[in-house]
Amino acid sequence: MKSSTKNIIVVASVAVLLILWEAAALCIGSENIMPGPWATLVATIKLFGQKDFVFVVLSTVFRGIVSFVIAVVLGVAFGIVAGLHEGFGAFMKPWVVVMRSTPVVAFVLLALIWFSKSTAIFIGVLTMFPIIFTNIVTGIRNVDAKLIEMALFYKVRRRSVIRNVYVPSIAPFMFSGISSAVGIGWRAIIVGEVLSQPRYGIGGSLQLAQMQMNVDVLIAWTIIAVLLGAFFEKIIRLIENVTVKRHI
């Protein structure tokens, strides 16, 4: 399909969403319960004018970046060891299964008791780590053994084999893991903020808007969270396109 046709379909899809939203708002007939797209847009623009808007957004972004960095460092390090040593992979399996299958809310409630203010970061790491870890392990196990053997036969230096064979083989898996992790982790961090109520944070602002029945503000913060999440995923994709060469 042509990219111009795809773009038209995407625009049409957004238009249908907005029409349905407006129709639902008109049916309900109360801006306090279901504000329409226009009222929400006004609320969103108003948010930008609030004096602590930047602090709220930056606080959540900061928590996102910190938990992302920790999850990537741990996920890549543990993933490499588990990918190369089957025994360590087997050791990590139950940990990763527990992290992947425990509901985020259960971790949030526990983290509230254990960490209080750092809950969101902890939750972010806990949701992102297993995804990155699993993808790195899969990447390492998918490295073509025949290419490694070729390098071994030619006695290519170990550092060169890592740089020229292992890294390019694992990179697509790593970026795919990071991309999924960012989407899931970003949402988990905001859930963590909703429950841990830090002084500044998008999650806390969502909770406040809900308590005050400011539905337009609640949706406005949601839109900002969605846009920021999409922005981070886009950055990851851009880095992937620049660094990963696709000639396979």
Place this chain on the structure above:
Amino acid sequence: MLRLNDIYKSYDGNAVYSGFSLEIREGVTTGILGPSGCGKTTLLNMLGGVLKPDRGEINGIDGKTFSYIFQEPRLLPWKTVRQNIEFVLEKYYAKDSRDRIAEICDSYLQLVDLQDFADYYPSQLSGGMSQRVSVARAFAVPSDIILMDEPFGGIDISLKRNIMEKFLKICENDRRTIVHVTHDIDEAIAMSDDVFVLSKSPVKVVFEKKDVKKENIAALKDAVIGSL
């Protein structure tokens, strides 16, 4: 001379080599024929030093450098043809010798008629072209010994002839010790100076002939077939 003396090698208790000995002349191409699974690849791996025999000695390989041509081209898909050759060449040249490395790549790519494809990726090449790159790669490395494991096995007959001609052309000007393992009699006779025929478990030399090119090829072929 490369000498395998009284070699023993087993896998899971099954003796593949049991008191096996062989002498390979240096500076010529030695064809090693044998049925599939008889241990020809094991022999190459032992010669290349990536596999140790359980017992016995291999003389004449200490300090030698090796190149390999595998059955599949084994090219890095994310690197261009030139970069693939540079990848195995780097360790032989100083970091400031990029021009020299590029020159070597170009000269060997020219010998296999791929000078115009240096910046192509393996996915953009046919199977035969990729295998020619692996031939260029093996010769570009300043190795003493080239080990070839059924290098033309997966290629169709017309391409095979073309690659073999290119290979022989390079060999004329660049004599090295080449050990060529194959189960194709015609290929072994066409490409080798010396031919050995091996039997299966435990491996034994059942036929050998030096200076094959001086022989009556039809009679030699019959003798090889008779020994298998």
